[in-house]
Amino acid sequence: MSDDEQRGRRPASVHRVGGPLGDLQAPRGGPVAPxxxxxxxxxRAQILAAAERLFGEQDPRTVTMDRIAKAAGVGRATLYRSFPDPPSVAVALLDEHERLLQEQLVHGPPPLGPGAPAAERLSAFYLAMLDLLERHLPLALGAEVGPDRYTTGAYGFWRVHVRTLLVDAGVPDPDAAVDIALAPLAPELYRFQRHELGISRDRIGASLTSLARRLLAPPPTG
Structure with a gap:
């Protein structure tokens, strides 16, 4: 594993908004009462459960803090103590799923984890991300719509990982190529292909596997 991957490995805090338990942080002057x-x-459990239902039932972009509070049966003040906006709620829901994948990339068996050629690792990463999108697309859309995805800790982690693979494979200018390599994993693109064009997850996966092999193919010799 490269130094870049080690520096980029922060699975436990990738998406945190505030502390891991939101409004459970102890106030100044003493501990929180039991x-x-x-x-x-x-x-917090009620908020996250209600939000996950709402993100799955409607366009994630239409979910509001008022609706989350009502569905969770909590007051607006209680909701805002833990989360500033709907995307931050979606981020909290995605956090555990993405941290599990991050751990596999760093410590798991090949080809997803270390020990396989770069092209095989990139292909395995693509397929793992497709699985995550297939299972949690509403959350991904709610958390990472548009340019906001580039500011999340998770994107930074994926970027370090894929850039490392590009460097290992000798790809010219990996700093420019890495975001191009990650572009096919945009949640909006996956929704368009799966739900508007009707392309199967397997077909998308096969195309990304082919892309990984072409992108990281060893340079010709001779």
């Missing part, structure tokens, strides 16, 4: 802590844990 009752308040229990209430905060329950409220």
């Amino acid at each position: 009752r308040r802590r229990a209430d905060a844990v329950r409220n």
Whole structure:
């Protein structure tokens, strides 16, 4: 594993908005009372469960904080103590799924983890990301619509990983190529291909596998 991958490895804090338990941070002057802590844990669980239902039932871009609060049965003040906006709620829901994939990239068996040729690792990464999008597309759309995706910790992690593979394969100018290599994984593109064009996940995966092999093919010799 490269130094870049080690520096980019922050699976436990990639998407955090505030602390990992939101409004469970202890106030100045003393610890949080046990009752308040229990209430905060329950409220956060209700918020995330309600938000996941809403993101799955409607266009994620139309989900509002008012609707999340009502669906969760909590007040607006309680909701805003943990999350500033709907995308941050979606980010919290995606966090665990993405951290599991990050751990596999760093510590898992090849070809997803270290030990396989760069082209095979990129192909495995593409297929793993397609699986994540297939299962959690509404959350990905709610959390990473448009240019905001480039500012998330997860994108930064994927970028370090793919850039490392490009460098290993000797791709010229990996800094320019890495975002091009990641572009096919945009949630909006996946939704367009799967749900508007009706292209199967397997067909998309086969195309990305072919792309990985072409992008990271060893240079000709002789």
